[in-house]
Amino acid sequence: MAEAILSRLVQQGIYQGSEVLVSEPEPKRREFLEQTYGVQVTSDNPNTLTATEALLLAIKPQVFDTVVNQLEIKSQPSYPLIISILAGVPLSRLQAAFPVYPVVRVMPNTPATVGAGMSAISSGQTVEPHHLSLATSIFTAVGEVVTVPESLMDGVTGLSGSGPAFVAIMIEALADGGVAAGLPRTIAAKLALQTVLGTAQLMQTTNIHPAQLKDQVTSPGGTTIAGVAQLEQRRFRSAIIEAVKAAYLRSQELGHKL
Known part of the structure; x- marks a missing residue:
């Protein structure tokens, strides 16, 4: 660093x-x-x-x-x-x-x-x-x-400090999903990485809310809503929230030990 x-x-x-x-x-x-x-x-x-x-x-x-x-x-x-x-x-x-x-x-x-x-x-x-x-x-x-x-620093650690690892896991999982759907590994990895990068840049440039962007991509009865439904069923959103909370709590513990 x-x-x-x-x-x-x-x-x-x-x-x-x-x-x-x-x-x-x-x-x-x-x-x-x-x-x-x-x-x-x-x-x-x-x-x-x-x-x-x-x-x-x-x-x-x-x-x-x-x-x-x-x-x-x-x-x-x-x-x-x-x-x-x-x-x-x-x-x-x-x-x-x-x-x-x-x-x-x-x-x-x-x-x-x-x-x-x-x-x-x-x-x-x-x-x-x-x-x-x-x-x-x-x-x-x-x-x-x-x-x-400073009272928010442990929360910062849990979100942006640990967050790159969580995003990396999501990119890896996206690529694995592409491979499961029949895509070659190199192409799946490139598609996954650029999809995450492009989405982040789009949201930053337009200042669009994540929920609004999700709604724009999700057409009635289409492919995206089928995938979103699976994410909700598998508690994807909750898993991310709990990951940030766990990192936040661990940051607090480490601070008390030092």
């Missing part, structure tokens, strides 16, 4: 590579990032506190305390915005670790790697409008952005 954000920021000219410092423990990864994006690299985490605008935390939640201890946080003339994409680490914990820094918590998702992500931002108590604007500009580089109160 960190590389996806980095690549888009550099490609879109929001930051020059020379303006970015990446702390990476693996020598081969440091070399790759330096050569690919022209960024500065280091293996020394405290060096990242030289950031003037933003410090992005893209580490495993389990090593959060270790990394914070390495940073040796101390008073300085100005404080960069701390941006955390750590799942399950609340703003209260971030603020306790960075008591004099403005902090935001962000939940992006995997389509960010192709610039089609969805990111939700929650702001800490000391965040000013220009801090939020900076965070928004960074994550707009990888897709769409919404701001939400």
Whole structure:
């Protein structure tokens, strides 16, 4: 995820590579990032506190305390915005670790790697409008952005964080259905993928409600209503709802464990 954000920021000219410092423990990864994006690299985490605008935390939640201890946080003339994409680490914990820094918590998702992500931002108590604007500009580089109160972050995780996996399963199932109907696997897979992509683009462009689009495709006594009836009988809609709820509840559990 960190590389996806980095690549888009550099490609879109929001930051020059020379303006970015990446702390990476693996020598081969440091070399790759330096050569690919022209960024500065280091293996020394405290060096990242030289950031003037933003410090992005893209580490495993389990090593959060270790990394914070390495940073040796101390008073300085100005404080960069701390941006955390750590799942399950609340703003209260971030603020306790960075008591004099403005902090935001962000939940992006995997389509960010192709610039089609969805990111939700929650702001800490000391965040000013220009801090939020900076965070928004960074994550707009990888897709769409919404701001939400932190109380909704677990819901965001269940929907847009876990959602790509649910959509992938649906695409796979559509393709399998095509194969069951006699289509070659390669053609079925292409049809399924483009159908989902095209439907999403149509709904985004026209701002049509999902139910309205479904009604437009469903003619009386036709093929689509026969399929929709099966989806309802098999509780497809309920299964998706319960999947999001389960992911939401698991996000809450993980947050309490960390």
